[in-house]
Amino acid sequence: MSGKLTAVDLFSGAGGLSLGFIQTGHVEIIAAVENNASAQQTYLANHPDVELFGDIQNVDYNLILDECKRKGTEKVDIVFGGPPCQGFSNANRQKASLISANNQLVKEFVKAIKLLNPDGFVLENVKELKSSKHKFFLSSHDEQEIVGMGIVTSEEKVSLGEVTSFKTELLDFLNESLRAPFAKYEVLDKILFSKLNHLNRKKKEAELYLKKTRSAIKNFYENWEKLHDYYWCPEYKEKWMQLKDLLQDEESPLEEVFSCLNEVIIIQQIIMRAGEIETNGLIVDQFYTIDNEIIVNLQTYIVLDYLKAKFKSLGYKFNEDQLVLNSANFGAPQQRERLFLVGVKNGLCEQNEVRLPEPIIRNPEQFYTVKDAIEDLENVWPYVLMEDDQQPLTKATMINRNPLLTYLQAGLGNVHNHIMTDTRETALQRFQMLQQGQNFHHLDDSYKGTYSNPQRTQNTVYLRLNYNNPSGTVLNIRKSMWIHPVKDRAVSIREAARLQTFPDNFVFMGSKDAQYQQVGNAVPPLLGRAVADQLLYYLGRSPIKSLKEIITLPQTVDI
Structure with missing residues (x-):
């Protein structure tokens, strides 16, 4: 080994956190875990010596420990990562599932900490993780552990759906079958159900989607x-058979088709959600109704409460109160707030408490701007075709580069991934109408015709960036159609990566949309670097060169 601390990156994505830790000069990544194929390509292209694993639920952590031994060390020093976590919302009727599988991935992170037993860890997540919306449902599998850790549970009224027919019959069936496998009452073919469900949500475009669906499902009629193993009641079976007749007959009135379809879909969704409750062993008394809603009371507990209790039980101290950092405070030309838990093994940390790093740039007027990060690419017209990127483009020479741009350019005269979405005539007309800082809602109504509900369009759609401010949170800006501040074109993948503080020697792989998505999903490396510096301080290491030295102008450094 090189004397560096060993680290494992969980849910690594393209590798933003890994890059931040590597930049400290004190960390070597032993292994990473990432399930997305395109992100895997990018990770390995930039970290070729790292052992990469796929689905975290199938990882054998003994193999990671074996990798440590192969590299001359007996243990993993640091584990970091950002497990996906989706908030519990009883109001969202469009969710396919009652229980988000993503929430369970948080527990996989905890499992890795338990098995690898690192000296320190970093858990990164959305800032909303600290809200009470991020909950687990209590199950019979974890009840003893949750009670034993003193975690407070609360009761939630959860709606499985709203029914207008068969309400009494369905309620009786659910309560009588509470411990029976509900799956056998569901539509067997999930592809068929998906197509019917999609059609049910497209009533406004009925003629177009009904024709497509009829063509797509004609092989199912025979x-x-x-298509059900069992029918939960004879009346429902009649309704199911009626739906086939209405779909087969192209003369069927639209209202009849969609009325029958809606009843079938709602009932199926309720049974599927009841099946989730059963499969996951959730603690439940009985189902009941309020008006036309099928309701069940479920016990829940807050994800952050669980994480804090679990990490304490594993022997770590961590930041208890200050949880959220803004990337703009650490040199990113982007306002992006993320939650971090930084944990250190009891006994290794002499301080009474663990805290997140203090902001380096405090004054918002001194934040780096979009112009600071991408001005040298202003007149370098991006490629549209992915294959053209094999020949890198030449950057403009900037005489007075700011520290951020010096870091981002990485000493290279050429640039890869300067690729953008092709702009069609309708989009180009919208681009030309918008000034810096304006978005879709600033367009004249005559330019909004292709949107079915323009009022509900988010403020980030068709956003023309402002050169003189940091950007907002970078997501998949291809989907949002972000516009260059002064050119009538889309923001390129490289420009988005610059806003995320990926230097130009970090190359993204995969399709165009996959690259935009990887950039949007990433932790800004400079923000990761700030957190890495802080953890290393608690582990007795000092950065070779501090982040403050790298990205601050003299007048922005706090004395």
Whole structure:
């Protein structure tokens, strides 16, 4: 080994956190875990010596420890990562599932900490993780552990759906079958159900989508009755068979088709959600109704409460109160707030408490701007075709580069990934109408015709960036159609990566949309670097060169 601390990156994505830790000069990444194929390509292209694992639920952590031994060390010093976590919301009727599988991935992170037993860890997540919306449902599998850790549970009224027919029959069925496998009452073919469900949500475009669906499902008609193992009541079976007749007959009135379809879909969704409750062993008494809603009371507990209790039980101290950092405070030309838990093994940290790093740039007037990060690419017209990127483009020479741009250019005269979405005539007309800082809602109504509900369009759609401010949170800006501040074109992948503080020697792989998505999903490396510096301080290491030295102008450094 090189004398560096060993680290494992969980849910690594393209590798933003890994890059931040590597930049400290004190960390070597032993292994990373990432399930997305395109992100895996990018990670390995930039970290070729790292052992990469796929689905975290199938990782054998003994193999990671074996990798440590192969590299001359007995243990993992640091584990970091950002497990996806989706908030619990009883109001969202469009969710396909009652229980988000993503929430369970948070527990996989905890499992890794338990098995690898690092000296320190960093958990990164959305800032909303600290809200009470991020909850786990209590199950019979974890009840003893949750009670034993003193975590407070609360009761939530959860709606499985709203029914207008068969309400009494369905309620009786659910309560009588509470411990039975509900799956056998569901539509067997999930592809068929998905197409029917999609059609049910497209009533406004009925003629177009009904024609497409009829064509797509015609092979199912012959075995329609056998598409359920069991029918939960005879009346529902009649409704199911009626739906086939209405779909087969192209003269069927639209209202009849969609009325029947809606009843079938709602009932199926309720049974599927009841199946989730059963499969996951959730603690439940019985189902009941309020008006037309099928309701069940479920016990929940807050994800952050669980994490804090669990990490304490594993022997770590961590930041208890200050949880959220803004990337703009650490040199990013972007306002992006993320939650961090930084944990250190009891006994290794002499301080009474663990805290997140203090902001380096405090004054918002001194934040780096979009112009600071991408001005040298202003007149370098991006590629549209991915294959053209094999020949890198030449950057403009900037005489007075700011420290951020010096870091971002990485000493290279050329640039890869300067690729953008092709701009069609309708989009170009919108681009030309918008000034810096304006978005879709600033357009004249005559330019909004392609949107079915323009009022509900987010403020980030068709956003023309302002050169003189940091950007907002970078997500998948291809989907949002972000516009260059002074050119009538889309923001390129490289420009988005610059806003995220990926230097130009970090190359993204995969399709165009995959690259935009990887950039949007990433932790800004400079923000990761700030947190890495802080953890290393608690582990007795000092950075070779501090982040403050790298990215601050003299007048922005706090004395």
